[in-house]
Amino acid sequence: MSFESLHSSRKTKEAKSFVQSAPALADVHGPSQEVGAQNPLHTGEDKSCNSVHAPISDAEQLPLQPFQVRESSIAGRGIFATQAHRPGSIITAIKPYVSVMSTPYLAEFCTNCSSPPKESMKLRRCTRCRVVWYCTDKCQTIDWNVHKYECKALRKWEESAPATAKVPSDALRCLGRMFCSFKLHGLDSEWTREIKQMQSHRTSLPPSAYEPYTHLAHSLIRYLGVESPLELEPYGIRSTADLVDFISRFTTNAFTLTSYTLDPIGVAISPVVAAINHSCDPNAVVICDQPHEQEPQINLVAIKPIAPGEEIAISYIDITLPRQVRRKELKETYNFDCKCVLCSTPRYDDPRTAMFCPARCGGLRPVPTEGGGSPSCNKCKAITKNLEGELDALNVGQEALGKATMLQHTDPQKAKQLTSNIIPILNSAGLAPSCHPLLAMARLHQELLIASLPESMTQETLDDTIRTAARYAAGVSAILPVGHPVRGVALAELGKLLAVDEPSPPSNMAGSADRFPPSGSARLKLAHETLVRAREELLIGFGTDNGGGLVGREAREAIVRLEKELGAWTQGINNALEDVKATKTDLPRTC
Numbered sequence: 001m002s003f004e005s006l007h008s009s010r011k012t013k014e015a016k017s018f019v020q021s022a023p024a025l026a027d028v029h030g031p032s033q034e035v036g037a038q039n040p041l042h043t044g045e046d047k048s049c050n051s052v053h054a055p056i057s058d059a060e061q062l063p064l065q066p067f068q069v070r071e072s073s074i075a076g077r078g079i080f081a082t083q084a085h086r087p088g089s090i091i092t093a094i095k096p097y098v099s100v101m102s103t104p105y106l107a108e109f110c111t112n113c114s115s116p117p118k119e120s121m122k123l124r125r126c127t128r129c130r131v132v133w134y135c136t137d138k139c140q141t142i143d144w145n146v147h148k149y150e151c152k153a154l155r156k157w158e159e160s161a162p163a164t165a166k167v168p169s170d171a172l173r174c175l176g177r178m179f180c181s182f183k184l185h186g187l188d189s190e191w192t193r194e195i196k197q198m199q200s201h202r203t204s205l206p207p208s209a210y211e212p213y214t215h216l217a218h219s220l221i222r223y224l225g226v227e228s229p230l231e232l233e234p235y236g237i238r239s240t241a242d243l244v245d246f247i248s249r250f251t252t253n254a255f256t257l258t259s260y261t262l263d264p265i266g267v268a269i270s271p272v273v274a275a276i277n278h279s280c281d282p283n284a285v286v287i288c289d290q291p292h293e294q295e296p297q298i299n300l301v302a303i304k305p306i307a308p309g310e311e312i313a314i315s316y317i318d319i320t321l322p323r324q325v326r327r328k329e330l331k332e333t334y335n336f337d338c339k340c341v342l343c344s345t346p347r348y349d350d351p352r353t354a355m356f357c358p359a360r361c362g363g364l365r366p367v368p369t370e371g372g373g374s375p376s377c378n379k380c381k382a383i384t385k386n387l388e389g390e391l392d393a394l395n396v397g398q399e400a401l402g403k404a405t406m407l408q409h410t411d412p413q414k415a416k417q418l419t420s421n422i423i424p425i426l427n428s429a430g431l432a433p434s435c436h437p438l439l440a441m442a443r444l445h446q447e448l449l450i451a452s453l454p455e456s457m458t459q460e461t462l463d464d465t466i467r468t469a470a471r472y473a474a475g476v477s478a479i480l481p482v483g484h485p486v487r488g489v490a491l492a493e494l495g496k497l498l499a500v501d502e503p504s505p506p507s508n509m510a511g512s513a514d515r516f517p518p519s520g521s522a523r524l525k526l527a528h529e530t531l532v533r534a535r536e537e538l539l540i541g542f543g544t545d546n547g548g549g550l551v552g553r554e555a556r557e558a559i560v561r562l563e564k565e566l567g568a569w570t571q572g573i574n575n576a577l578e579d580v581k582a583t584k585t586d587l588p589r590t591c
């Protein structure tokens with residue numbers, strides 16, 4: 001089995017805000033979301049976050065089934081189940097109103113339907129702007145409605161842009177498409193009304209947002225080729241406040257388009273997704289799968305049982321991060337203090353911050369913090385004798401993770417060197433595999449190892465990659481609930497790696513019972529077990545009716561292949577044993 005589909009997953013995983021800093025705005029590559037302002041058509045204060053929402057009665061008119069939009073105890077509007085949903089049920093399919101592919105992925109995914117090219121086909125580029133790519137003529141024709149405006153803007157932008165920013169940032173292109181769509185649908189249309197109902201944080205923007213907002217507003221005006229405020233009126237922008245509202249609606253409500261292996265590949269806007277609140281312990285996920293009739297296929301999938309009347313919540317950020325880090329990210333990126341249950345009731349034994357007992361009794365303790373004393377084991381109450389050393393390891397780990405993440409595309413060798421050096425330090429300091437920053441470091445290390453496997457495939461490098469993938473899958477499984485798509489994908493990656501043909505399996509199997517990964521048929525059996533488990537989880541995370549998404553369907557094919565291989569292996573052994581028996585019987589007696 002090849003690992004071709006595995007190394008395509010080593011692309012940027014960071015999901016950054018569009019409004020974090022002015023320089024980043026010039027060429028944001030990551031997906032994102034965030035912030036808000038005032039709706040010109042409706043007013044209604046949300047006291048919880050000092051922001052303005054559409055009146056609930058208007059929101060209820062959104063054609064949402066089988067759930068409804070109503071006031072939430074978390075914040076403003078939320079969506080609520082009107083019927084029971086079991087884990088793996090697709091609550092609804094969502095059609096984004098606007099979407100763009102991230103700059104590094106423009107040539108890899110169709111701008112209209114967000115799919116990669118079909119097997120032997122190649123994407124084709126718009127010959128005018130030479131920026132966007134399509135999988136079929138049909139996709140290009142469908143997209144032309146909006147792209148005809150965008151195409152002109154892209155060409156004009158390119159004429160005056162510096163060589164490093166010939167393509168406007170994802171945020172700018174998405175905002176540009178929203179503008180063009182206002183023109184296309186009309187300011188009085190249902191389309192425009194739904195976009196304008198989305199939450200804006202204009203009245204509660206922190207001072208740190210002023211500069212990036214100003215920068216984005218100026219870039220947008222330049223991108224649209226607008227020369228006077230009057231020219232913005234056809235788009236419904238009559239004041240600076242309207243413009244800030246518009247940008248805030250985008251940053252608060254934009255969500256990340258992901259590839260079928262969960263890599264962030266683009267940005268989209270949908271009024272349905274815009275009504276879903278965040279939880280660090282979500283009961284649903286928004287995932288993308290193969291396109292449906294030239295449209296991106298986005299599904300809202302239940303990952304836990306949801307009762308009628310229960311609020312449906314998704315996570316806006318990586319929920320494997322510790323509470324402190326999550327809250328900081330939600331505040332900085334989305335401008336809110338998270339009120340979810342997980343944030344309100346911190347756990348002493350949270351796996352995200354868990355270290356093993358210093359006396360190795362099997363218990364856990366939280367990581368120490370600067371000036372916070374030495375937390376004791378939850379079982380035997382032992383405390384560390386090496387507080388300084390542990391704090392140093394955590395700081396070094398955090399710093400190295402930042403550096404390696406930055407270097408992963410520009411200098412993957414150096415990034416791999418860093419992750420290889422730091423992981424053992426964090427392990428020997430006693431961090432559990434689920435603990436931050438060890439978990440994130442293991443993920444990055446796994447991606448870097450997979451990317452370099454084709455050139456450096458030896459038994460040792462393959463086994464090392466499998467061990468890293470196993471540690472990452474164990475870490476993720478300690479945090480995320482069964483059926484979370486990240487868990488399913490982690491297990492599928494491990495299963496696929498175990499199924500890769502061994503370059504030089506050890507001939508001496510002495511002590512092989514304790515060896516990980518095992519070799520020969522034991523390895524194939526483990527690959528099979530892992531893929532079966534992965535598929536069960538993918539059937540939840542990507543939707544049961546959907547066959548567990550593309551990864552789930554691939555896992556199923558791999559399982560069938562492995563069953564044949566294992567059958568052949570067992571048959572081969574039986575044949576060999578039969579041969580030996582036959583040879584022994586045929587041997588002439590010598591005495």
Ligand SMILES: C[S@@+](CC[C@H](N)C(=O)[O-])C[C@H]1O[C@@H](n2cnc3c(N)ncnc32)[C@H](O)[C@@H]1O
Nearest residue numbers: 075076077199274275276277278336338339340
């Ligand atoms: C995409 S909107 C979600 C729908 C929004 N409640 C509304 O009324 O339109 C995101 C905004 O909802 C609020 N929000 C979502 N989840 C939250 C949470 N867990 N805690 C506090 N506020 C939250 C924040 O104001 C955030 O910027």
